[in-house]
Amino acid sequence: xxxxxxxxxxxxxxxxxxxxxxxxxxxxxxxxxxxxxxxxxxxxxxxxxxxxxxxxxxxxxxxxxxxxxxxxxxxxxxxxxxxxxxxxxxxxxxxxxxxxxxxxxxxxxxxxxxxxxxxxxxxxxxxxxxxxxxxxxxxxxxxxxxxxxxxxxxxxxxxxxxxxxxxxxxxxxxxxxxxxxxxxxxxxxxxxxxxxxxxxxxxxxxxxxxxxxxxxxxxxxxxxxxxxxxxxxxxxxxxxxxxxxxxxxxxxxxxxxxxxxxxxxxxxxxxxxxxxxxxxxxxxxxxxxxxxxxxxxxxxxxxxxxxxxxxxxxxxxxxxxxxxxxxxxxxxxxxxxxxxxxxxxxxxxxxxxxxxxxxxxxxxxxxxxxxxxxxxxxxxxxxxxxxxxxxxxxxxxxxxxxxxxxxxxxxxxxxxxxxxxxxxxxxxxxxxxxxxxxxxxxxxxxxxxxxxxxxxxxxxxxxx
Numbered sequence: 001x002x003x004x005x006x007x008x009x010x011x012x013x014x015x016x017x018x019x020x021x022x023x024x025x026x027x028x029x030x031x032x033x034x035x036x037x038x039x040x041x042x043x044x045x046x047x048x049x050x051x052x053x054x055x056x057x058x059x060x061x062x063x064x065x066x067x068x069x070x071x072x073x074x075x076x077x078x079x080x081x082x083x084x085x086x087x088x089x090x091x092x093x094x095x096x097x098x099x100x101x102x103x104x105x106x107x108x109x110x111x112x113x114x115x116x117x118x119x120x121x122x123x124x125x126x127x128x129x130x131x132x133x134x135x136x137x138x139x140x141x142x143x144x145x146x147x148x149x150x151x152x153x154x155x156x157x158x159x160x161x162x163x164x165x166x167x168x169x170x171x172x173x174x175x176x177x178x179x180x181x182x183x184x185x186x187x188x189x190x191x192x193x194x195x196x197x198x199x200x201x202x203x204x205x206x207x208x209x210x211x212x213x214x215x216x217x218x219x220x221x222x223x224x225x226x227x228x229x230x231x232x233x234x235x236x237x238x239x240x241x242x243x244x245x246x247x248x249x250x251x252x253x254x255x256x257x258x259x260x261x262x263x264x265x266x267x268x269x270x271x272x273x274x275x276x277x278x279x280x281x282x283x284x285x286x287x288x289x290x291x292x293x294x295x296x297x298x299x300x301x302x303x304x305x306x307x308x309x310x311x312x313x314x315x316x317x318x319x320x321x322x323x324x325x326x327x328x329x330x331x332x333x334x335x336x337x338x339x340x341x342x343x344x345x346x347x348x349x350x351x352x353x354x355x356x357x358x359x360x361x362x363x364x365x366x367x368x369x370x371x372x373x374x375x376x377x378x379x380x381x382x383x384x385x386x387x388x389x390x391x392x393x394x395x396x397x398x399x400x401x402x403x404x405x406x407x408x409x410x411x412x413x414x415x416x417x418x419x420x421x422x423x424x425x426x427x428x429x430x431x432x433x434x435x436x437x438x439x440x441x442x443x444x445x446x447x448x449x450x451x452x453x454x455x456x457x458x459x460x461x462x463x464x
Contacts, residue, residue: 048264049073051455052256054242054282055271057085058113058441059429061231062448063269068234070456075263076234077256079241079399083231085271086400087441089222093390094310096343097222100392101403102441103337105217105226111442112449113226114217120229123220131323133185134377140327148327151182155190163204169409170207171199184328192352193325193335195406195439196302206407206415211436218321220341223441241399245270246285247425254425267458269451271429271444274299274418275401292428295418298411299432301402303356303395307334307348307370310387314339315380316346326377334373344387348373351403359393366391404439405432419450424458427451 051067053060056078067074082088086101104127108114117124133140133148140148155174162173170190178186191199195207219226237258244257245268256263272282274296287293318324318338325335335349348370350358358366367389371382394403407414418433429451430444437443 049075050266050459051075051452052077052254052263052265052268053271054245054256054268055079055085055430056083056231056236056238057271057430058087058227058444059271059431059433059448059451060085060269061227061234062112062445063271063429063452064234065230066449066452067456070452072456075237075256075265077237077240077242077258077263079239081239082228083236083238084224084227085444086273086394086404087224087227089224089228091222094308094343094345094388096345097220097225097341098308098345098390099222099224100306101394102223103218104213105219105223106213106437106440106442107211107215108217109215113230113442113445116230117217117219117226120226122226122229124217124226125220127216127218128319128321131325133325133327135327137377137379144327147179148182148185151179152186152189154178155186159190159204160208163208167203167205167410167412169200170202170204172409173204174199182327184330184333185325188328188331188333188352189325189335192302192304192331192355193349196304196351196403197406198331198352201302201406201408203407203409203412205412206438209412209436210438213440218341227441242282244283244285245426247422248286252425267425267427267455269427269429269448269455271448271451273301273400273402273430274405274432275301276399277428279401281399289422291417292420292422295411295414296432298408298414299405299418300408301400301404302352302406303359304349304351304403305355305359305366305392305394307350307366308390308392309346309348309367309370309382310344310389311346311382311385312344312387313385314344315382315385316374316378324377326373332369334370336374336377356395359391359395363391406439419447421454421458427454 050072051074053063053074053076056076060076064074064076088100090098090100105111105114155178158175159170159173162168187199191197195202240258240260242256242258246255249255253264253266254268256268277296320339320342322338326333331354337347358369374382394400415435418428421427429447431438431440433447434443
């Protein structure tokens, strides 16, 4: 049986040029943070470029690489101290790679990040097949798995059928006679685990248009390390939040104000999350049109966090990179991703409304849930086994404010709205600006390339 990752259980059930510029790539190495003084890789103060890219996550990195290939001058500006956005690998906490955000490289056959990743020299390997479900302190038997998978297929088919008629909430589309014993588990896997939101908050059309994610690669050094490798040599303004973007400049162009000065440019590519846009952390002059603001609100990020535990000695007897769910009777559940890349690192994934509420209570509550939940499933007192531990809090990350986007019921058209350019001056990019690969690093990457291509094409048009 294929490995369950996000929505891939469905497959399991079915069988620049010559002159140096701000954005001219340098020699291979780590991403280049802007610095002042002799030998700087970028000018010692802001100035005028062709394009300002706001955010150095997957979309921003992809846009920068595209603009560099087109010979365009750009400035890549990032509010946080690292590149990667929601795809960052931490090696300090556990002494082994720990992906704080995205981890699975979905659909490697068509994923541009996977294709580029094979050129980095990092160790990319197929995610192993097989996933299991715990029922109490044992694994589900074959007949029980058939009931679970059959219920999952019925649920997703019903959502797809409903989406062809009207964009309702996924929960509203579920069959009324869906096996009650499996319903909470199915709702968790389809909703919080797959969309970072409860099914009552997810558009049936958005869910149905999401591309199947039935095969994956994993990166032994971490997905964030892979993304950082792809940013190698690109000058990046780190720890420099953008505070205002003026796009009503007389004669065209934009002015981008940051904590360390102002950039003038012909256009800006804005890759910040929809929650950051909605929160008004970046001021726009004039204000963004209501059309774009409404779109961002309908593509609000869900909640998805990792509770990471170092468990030496493999106390659960699980294989490397094994994914385990439980037959739950409520939304107080999670997913276990065990022995990451063969290490002692095990991650309990919590998401949706339960995960959001749990994370809001702080680390102690998160660790208590993880340890109690694992002990209940395996009968092993995790509290006596766990060494180091750590929990992410993506809802509190000031320049992210959540996990990834899933459209609200009726909100799927907002993705196209977010992909529209504003007067050939502002383009938005990121996972939310992709109709089928939303919620993925590959989708963010493709949207960044699309925005960069649109900007370059606009330069051939008469300024508005």
